[in-house]
Amino acid sequence: MNIEQLHNQYKTSLKKENRLIRFYQILIFIVFFSSWELLSRKELIDPLIFSSPTKVWHLFIQKLGDGTLLSHSGVTLFETVLGFIIGTLLGTILASLLWWSPRLSKILDPYLVILNAMPKVALGPIIIVAFGPGFPSIISMGAIISIIITTIVVYTAFREVDPNYLKVLQTFGATRTQAFREAILPASFPTIISTLKVNVGLSWVGVIVGEFLVSAKGLGYLIIYGFQVFNFTLVMLALMIIAVFATIMYQLVELLERKLIKD
Amino acid sequence: MSFLKIQDIHHTYFSNQTAATALADISLDIEKGEFVSFLGPSGCGKTTLLSIIAGLFPPTSGKILLENKPLKANSDLSIGYMLQQDYLFPWKTIEENILLGLKLIKKDEGLERIKTLKLLSDVGLGDTGKLYPRELSGGMRQRAALARTLAVDPKILLLDEPFSALDYQTKLKLEDLVFETLKSFGKTAVLVTHDIGEAIAMSDRIFLFSANPGSVHKTFMVPDELRELTPFHARNHPQYPMLFQTIWKELESLEY
Ligand SMILES: Nc1ncnc2c1ncn2[C@@H]1O[C@H](COP(=O)(O)OP(=O)(O)O)[C@@H](O)[C@H]1O
Numbered sequence: 372m373n374i375e376q377l378h379n380q381y382k383t384s385l386k387k388e389n390r391l392i393r394f395y396q397i398l399i400f401i402v403f404f405s406s407w408e409l410l411s412r413k414e415l416i417d418p419l420i421f422s423s424p425t426k427v428w429h430l431f432i433q434k435l436g437d438g439t440l441l442s443h444s445g446v447t448l449f450e451t452v453l454g455f456i457i458g459t460l461l462g463t464i465l466a467s468l469l470w471w472s473p474r475l476s477k478i479l480d481p482y483l484v485i486l487n488a489m490p491k492v493a494l495g496p497i498i499i500v501a502f503g504p505g506f507p508s509i510i511s512m513g514a515i516i517s518i519i520i521t522t523i524v525v526y527t528a529f530r531e532v533d534p535n536y537l538k539v540l541q542t543f544g545a546t547r548t549q550a551f552r553e554a555i556l557p558a559s560f561p562t563i564i565s566t567l568k569v570n571v572g573l574s575w576v577g578v579i580v581g582e583f584l585v586s587a588k589g590l591g592y593l594i595i596y597g598f599q600v601f602n603f604t605l606v607m608l609a610l611m612i613i614a615v616f617a618t619i620m621y622q623l624v625e626l627l628e629r630k631l632i633k634d
Numbered sequence: 635m636s637f638l639k640i641q642d643i644h645h646t647y648f649s650n651q652t653a654a655t656a657l658a659d660i661s662l663d664i665e666k667g668e669f670v671s672f673l674g675p676s677g678c679g680k681t682t683l684l685s686i687i688a689g690l691f692p693p694t695s696g697k698i699l700l701e702n703k704p705l706k707a708n709s710d711l712s713i714g715y716m717l718q719q720d721y722l723f724p725w726k727t728i729e730e731n732i733l734l735g736l737k738l739i740k741k742d743e744g745l746e747r748i749k750t751l752k753l754l755s756d757v758g759l760g761d762t763g764k765l766y767p768r769e770l771s772g773g774m775r776q777r778a779a780l781a782r783t784l785a786v787d788p789k790i791l792l793l794d795e796p797f798s799a800l801d802y803q804t805k806l807k808l809e810d811l812v813f814e815t816l817k818s819f820g821k822t823a824v825l826v827t828h829d830i831g832e833a834i835a836m837s838d839r840i841f842l843f844s845a846n847p848g849s850v851h852k853t854f855m856v857p858d859e860l861r862e863l864t865p866f867h868a869r870n871h872p873q874y875p876m877l878f879q880t881i882w883k884e885l886e887s888l889e890y
């Protein structure tokens with residue numbers, strides 16, 4: 372039997388399959404943008420509302436040139452990254468406190484349920500009144516939207532750590548802090564990373580809504596402004612940039628995941 | 635004076651609806667360097683008793699004395715505990731796993747570290763230090779768990795069915811390894827098992843437990859001829875089947 376030949380055959384078929392998938396992915400991309408362009412030019416869709424890829428592109432070049440795009444994107448990106456980090460960190464810290472004190476976790480249980488069910492963006496106006504119409508409010512929006520769900524998911528992961536690991540540590544006379552550091556936290560890393568992925572998306576929602584409300588700077592502001600002056604090319608441009616940044620952030624988290632989780 | 639003294643231990647598990655008595659009236663003494671077994675069907679309270687000895691939780695009543703002193707939640711690491719499965723931490727290398735106990739008392743550097751790594755080669759895992767537990771077979775992992783337990787140099791070892799999750803051949807080999815390692819370090823050991831053969835092959839004395847509530851039904855002395863042999867050879871000694879039969883009958887009589 373020729374194992375090597377069979378293996379090569381298998382590898383070629385794998386490669387073929389991958390190429391086919393990549394082909395369809397690119398095809399969808401091309402079909403989407405070219406039909407958007409075509410439909411808009413033939414006015415089968417209203418070019419005022421739906422704009423067109425070329426118009427978006429021209430606006431992109433123009434806004435890139437006068438520096439406005441960079442400053443707006445920078446602001447939003449900064450707010451989102453910060454909101455994301457703060458939300459995840461505070462959520463994890465809160466989860467640790469709950470793990471630390473089972474009594475506290477029982478006491479807070481109904482409140483967590485209520486806060487989780489609550490649509491956090493509805494708190495927007497109150498946050499803006501409290502922190503003023505600027506960075507702090509928007510970052511808080513980006514954070515608050517992910518804190519409670521992070522707390523709940525991470526706390527659940529903490530509790531599901533195999534008690535036998537704790538038993539091993541207990542037989543070595545470990546303190547609760549040591550048990551947390553040696554077993555609970557590392558065993559929950561995969562869950563924490565997966566909440567990171569969810570939180571990337573959530574932070575974007577929080578920040579964009581925050582910018583809608585504050586209406587001063589950022590991509591969210593560009594969307595609201597474009598909507599008000601009926602410049603939908605601007606709206607589309609902002610959306611495209613959000614899509615690109617959100618994807619990059621998600622990819623970075625996946626990279627982190629591969630770095631941190633060895634098995 | 636006995637090395638480990640177990641005095642009038644009672645233990646009841648309480649829950650909202652039930653109060654289940656797992657242990658009643660357990661008193662026994664273990665001498666220094668002795669290897670004893672707790673033998674009995676599952677559910678007769680062996681793990682409960684071992685956990686109490688290890689100080690994982692206090693008994694409902696009764697006392698445990700090690701060298702005449704009460705144990706305070708094993709704060710001086712005089713007790714080593716080995717579980718049914720290895721429970722090596724998958725995110726740590728074998729070396730880090732073995733050093734865990736010492737790390738917790740901040741003694742994982744210098745001489746202690748070298749001694750511990752030597753222990754790894756004593757159990758035949760000399761060159762696996764940098765590997766992760768998933769890269770080792772079940773038997774190797776249980777050997778690493780043994781090294782982890784021995785690393786803090788406990789005075790007494792509690793082994794809770796440490797061979798029951800292994801295949802037969804691995805189990806026989808590991809019995810010999812544990813037996814010889816513990817003898818060479820002169821350790822006192824308590825082995826929990828539901829396997830009559832294992833109890834005879836490994837120990838000096840066997841406490842047969844009966845259930846509901848868990849209590850010591852009978853004590854068997856293993857004859858000197860068997861005690862001197864390694865577990866593998868003990869299993870082939872003519873005295874072995876005789877003791878096996880005796881204990882077997884006793885176990886049968888417990889089932890009514
Ligand atoms: N944490 C617990 N809560 C309530 N009952 C328990 C608990 N652990 C063990 N038991 C009960 O105590 C009895 C003895 O259990 P265990 O010590 O595990 O026995 P063994 O190790 O001999 O199989 C069993 O009936 C078991 O159901």
Ligand SMILES: [Mg+2]
Nearest residue numbers: 677680681682
């Ligand atoms: Mg048990």
